[in-house]
Amino acid sequence: MVHSLSATAAILADHSTTALTLRDEKDARATLASLRADPGITAAALYDDHGNLFVQYPRQAPVSTFPSPPGKGGYRYESGRVILFEPVMEGGERLGTLYLKSDLHPLYGRLRFYGGIALLVLFGSILVALVISNGLQRRITRPILALAEVARAVSERGDYSIRARKLSGDETGLLTDAFNGMLARIEAQTEALRQNEEIRSFLAAIVEFSDDAIIGKDRESKVLCWNAGAERMFGYTAEEMLGQPITRLQSPDRPEEEARILEEVKRGGIRHYETVRVRKDGQPIEVSLTVSPIRNRLGDIIGSSSIARDITERKRAERELRENRVRLSGIIGSAMDAIISVDAGQRITIFNAAAEKMFLCPASEALGQPLDRFIPAQFREAHRGHLAAFGRTGATRRAMGNLRPLSGLRANGEEFPIEASISHIEIGGQQIYTVILRDIAERKRAEDQIRRLNAELEQRVEERTAELTAANKELESFTYSVAHDLRAPLRHIDAFSKILGEDCAASLPPEAQHYLNNIRHSTAKMSQLVDDLLNLARVGRQEMRRQPTPLGALVNEVLADLKEETAGRTLEWHIEPLPAIECDPGLMKQVFANLLSNAVKYTRPRPVAVIEVGYRKKNGDSAVFVRDNGVGFNMKYADKLFGVFQRFHRAEEFEGTGVGLATVDRIVRKHGGHIWAEAAVDQGATFYFTVAGLEQAPAPEQKQMAA
Amino acid sequence: MNNNEVELLLVEDDPNDVELTLLALRKHKLANKIHVVRDGEEALDFLFARGAYAHRTSNGPPKVILLDLKLPKVNGLEVLKAVKSDPRTQAVPVVVMTSSREQRDMVEGYRLGVNSYIQKPIDFNQFQTIIRDLGYYRLVVNQSPPPEAFPA
Numbered sequence: 032m033v034h035s036l037s038a039t040a041a042i043l044a045d046h047s048t049t050a051l052t053l054r055d056e057k058d059a060r061a062t063l064a065s066l067r068a069d070p071g072i073t074a075a076a077l078y079d080d081h082g083n084l085f086v087q088y089p090r091q092a093p094v095s096t097f098p099s100p101p102g103k104g105g106y107r108y109e110s111g112r113v114i115l116f117e118p119v120m121e122g123g124e125r126l127g128t129l130y131l132k133s134d135l136h137p138l139y140g141r142l143r144f145y146g147g148i149a150l151l152v153l154f155g156s157i158l159v160a161l162v163i164s165n166g167l168q169r170r171i172t173r174p175i176l177a178l179a180e181v182a183r184a185v186s187e188r189g190d191y192s193i194r195a196r197k198l199s200g201d202e203t204g205l206l207t208d209a210f211n212g213m214l215a216r217i218e219a220q221t222e223a224l225r226q227n228e229e230i231r232s233f234l235a236a237i238v239e240f241s242d243d244a245i246i247g248k249d250r251e252s253k254v255l256c257w258n259a260g261a262e263r264m265f266g267y268t269a270e271e272m273l274g275q276p277i278t279r280l281q282s283p284d285r286p287e288e289e290a291r292i293l294e295e296v297k298r299g300g301i302r303h304y305e306t307v308r309v310r311k312d313g314q315p316i317e318v319s320l321t322v323s324p325i326r327n328r329l330g331d332i333i334g335s336s337s338i339a340r341d342i343t344e345r346k347r348a349e350r351e352l353r354e355n356r357v358r359l360s361g362i363i364g365s366a367m368d369a370i371i372s373v374d375a376g377q378r379i380t381i382f383n384a385a386a387e388k389m390f391l392c393p394a395s396e397a398l399g400q401p402l403d404r405f406i407p408a409q410f411r412e413a414h415r416g417h418l419a420a421f422g423r424t425g426a427t428r429r430a431m432g433n434l435r436p437l438s439g440l441r442a443n444g445e446e447f448p449i450e451a452s453i454s455h456i457e458i459g460g461q462q463i464y465t466v467i468l469r470d471i472a473e474r475k476r477a478e479d480q481i482r483r484l485n486a487e488l489e490q491r492v493e494e495r496t497a498e499l500t501a502a503n504k505e506l507e508s509f510t511y512s513v514a515h516d517l518r519a520p521l522r523h524i525d526a527f528s529k530i531l532g533e534d535c536a537a538s539l540p541p542e543a544q545h546y547l548n549n550i551r552h553s554t555a556k557m558s559q560l561v562d563d564l565l566n567l568a569r570v571g572r573q574e575m576r577r578q579p580t581p582l583g584a585l586v587n588e589v590l591a592d593l594k595e596e597t598a599g600r601t602l603e604w605h606i607e608p609l610p611a612i613e614c615d616p617g618l619m620k621q622v623f624a625n626l627l628s629n630a631v632k633y634t635r636p637r638p639v640a641v642i643e644v645g646y647r648k649k650n651g652d653s654a655v656f657v658r659d660n661g662v663g664f665n666m667k668y669a670d671k672l673f674g675v676f677q678r679f680h681r682a683e684e685f686e687g688t689g690v691g692l693a694t695v696d697r698i699v700r701k702h703g704g705h706i707w708a709e710a711a712v713d714q715g716a717t718f719y720f721t722v723a724g725l726e727q728a729p730a731p732e733q734k735q736m737a738a
Numbered sequence: 739m740n741n742n743e744v745e746l747l748l749v750e751d752d753p754n755d756v757e758l759t760l761l762a763l764r765k766h767k768l769a770n771k772i773h774v775v776r777d778g779e780e781a782l783d784f785l786f787a788r789g790a791y792a793h794r795t796s797n798g799p800p801k802v803i804l805l806d807l808k809l810p811k812v813n814g815l816e817v818l819k820a821v822k823s824d825p826r827t828q829a830v831p832v833v834v835m836t837s838s839r840e841q842r843d844m845v846e847g848y849r850l851g852v853n854s855y856i857q858k859p860i861d862f863n864q865f866q867t868i869i870r871d872l873g874y875y876r877l878v879v880n881q882s883p884p885p886e887a888f889p890a
Contacts, residue, residue: 378748516808516837518837518838518858518860519752519754519755519837519858520838521860522755522758522858522859522860522862522865523752523754523758525861525862526754526758526862526865527754527758527858528862529862529863530761530862554860555860555861558860560840565838565839575756
């Protein structure tokens with residue numbers, strides 16, 4: 032704009048030089064009038080070299096609207112106008128100044144016009160672009176966005192089964208196909224991976240929860256894998272074993288075994304072994320091993336797996352089975368009874384030595400034969416019936432002997448009575464009947480004999496009892512006679528001696544009285560002997576009348592009876608409390624009477640007699656004892672102490688018949704007890720006796736007695 | 739009192755015992771009227787007036803019977819039984835005097851109703867004392883059963 036104005040100004044200035052020089056107003060005006068062609072220029076003027084207005088344009092324009100003097104060269108904007116001053120030069124000499132005033136409004140209008148066109152074009156292009164973009168969107172963006180959506184869903188959900196929808200057959204369609212194809216592959220791979228994973232955890236679980244020890248080893252037999260079963264079986268934890276050589280488990284008596292196994296594994300193939308391993312606690316353990324090589328993808332052996340099963344129990348069972356078999360065949364072989372097994376077809380499968388002997392038939396001939404051969408013909412049918420019934424009822428054991436008397440048939444045709452029991456078992460679907468037979472011919476004979484002997488014995492017992500009863504009667508009448516017939520003459524001797532001494536005193540010499548006295552003494556002694564012997568005999572045959580008896584009371588009764596005998600002597604009695612027991616009080620009183628009167632008698636030389644009665648544990652027995660401080664006796668005669676008529680003292684020292692302690696011994700033994708004594712010469716004596724029930728007797732009352 | 743009346747019947751087979759018993763009784767002047775029989779049969783014959791004593795006019799039973807147990811023919815316990823089971827003699831006191839101290843005899847004697855049971859002591863002094871006391875008691879002190887006690 033300014034440029035075109037400047038160009039116009041330059042051209043006008045050039046054209047104006049002549050007019051100015053010549054001061055030709057007309058020419059000048061004409062020059063300016065050419066500006067009419069440019070409606071933008073609203074005013075123009077030429078100034079002379081002095082700055083005076085020379086001509087103006089338009090001609091009618093008032094002079095006042097022009098600047099005076101003109102400005103220097105250049106342009107300026109002034110309220111929507113451009114003011115331009117252009118010097119008019121000629122040969123370097125300034126001739127004047129050209130003034131141009133251009134109104135900008137027409138310019139703006141043009142600018143608006145151009146702007147409108149430009150906007151129009153712009154809108155047009157946008158419209159076109161929209162149309163194009165719409166088309167493009169339909170054909171490219173939407174399928175791609177859909178793809179992106181699918182991709183997002185896939186990645187978000189991890190669901191590779193989602194597929195993009197194919198919207199067109201063009202390149203985006205191809206893209207969708209390619210994408211879906213890719214998804215399908217991923218899905219397939221993911222499924223394969225998942226299945227692999229499942230199989231892997233499945234396998235891991237099998238390995239982990241297996242009761243067998245499952246061990247992985249590398250080529251050097253170092254442990255790579257050690258499952259819980261291995262931990263349990265060998266006692267080592269996985270931490271302890273991983274990286275360790277498997278030879279740790281090797282039994283010291285099989286040092287080369289693991290190396291051999293390793294060699295065999297390296298040659299390939301699966302091997303089974305039964306061997307012994309050693310647990311962490313040192314216990315040997317019998318195992319069955321399955322060792323197999325592990326190969327990498329190229330088929331190279333990179334290690335081995337061992338599956339070990341604890342067969343200690345199985346081995347033990349096998350051993351037991353073997354032992355049982357041996358034992359069983361030993362039992363069967365040595366059994367006294369015939370043992371015969373038959374199969375369902377009645378064929379003999381077992382025929383032991385006793386059976387050979389019983390039926391007089393070697394096993395080699397019996398085996399495989401029907402059992403009928405050993406059954407008398409008349410029983411065969413019944414026997415088959417038994418077996419069938421036996422099989423049906425399913426009972427495992429029944430004595431057939433209970434059903435009826437059975438008979439067997441020896442090879443020599445002899446029939447004999449048997450007793451049989453039968454058992455039925457089913458092994459692997461096979462019915463096996465085992466019959467155990469006893470030849471009771473001998474027993475029957477023996478039973479008959481026993482019956483006969485028993486009858487004889489009974490007969491003999493009866494006879495003996497009768498004899499004994501008779502002997503007893505005889506004995507009784509003997510003692511009865513002794514009582515009567517021995518005593519009577521004694522009485523007579525005593526009586527007539529007395530009468531003789533008194534009634535014929537005058538006619539007798541003095542020594543006769545002495546002899547008569549001797550006769551009477553002997554008579555008294557003899558009568559005492561008879562009485563004692565009768566008593567002893569009576570104790571022996573008298574029936575016991577047991578009743579609860581406080582022993583202390585018996586002792587008190589005896590002490591009362593002894594009062595007379597001990598009169599005038601100094602005696603110290605120490606009577607401890609005694610228990611109450613079941614006994615015959617009359618007999619038991621005789622025990623105390625004898626022992627206490629003995630104690631009184633044999634302490635006679637003592638100025639102070641000390642006699643104790645008590646109750647002690649002695650030699651493991653509870654015993655009652657009577658102790659005195661009397662003359663005692665020599666223990667070497669102790670075994671004679673309780674014999675009849677045994678005396679340790681001369682008659683002049685201590686009177687007695689030698690029957691008393693024998694009587695005591697008999698009474699104590701009748702009460703299920705025993706008696707013994709401890710003594711020393713001049714050291715006193717202690718008599719102990721026990722009676723049945725003394726141990727269990729309630730503790731005696733604790734009270735002290737003295738007489 | 740009838741002079742023919744027998745006060746004491748001594749049943750004793752042993753002549754020594756007879757002599758000693760009589761000696762003891764006479765020494766203390768007891769029982770002048772004593773009859774001695776030497777076995778059980780004779781004792782029963784006398785008491786029930788039969789056999790050798792069939793002629794004996796019944797003057798009633800004796801005041802007391804001294805009875806040995808061990809007697810020929812019929813033993814003392816059988817005599818006792820007969821005496822105690824017959825109403826004619828039931829009331830007569832019977833004193834058993836025996837050598838033995840057999841529990842069985844004693845039990846049986848008392849069961850049959852013996853009035854006293856005495857074991858003859860060996861010592862003659864004791865024997866005399868017993869005979870004396872017995873004689874006094876049975877023949878002097880004790881009131882014998884009245885005749886009404888003896889049905890004919």
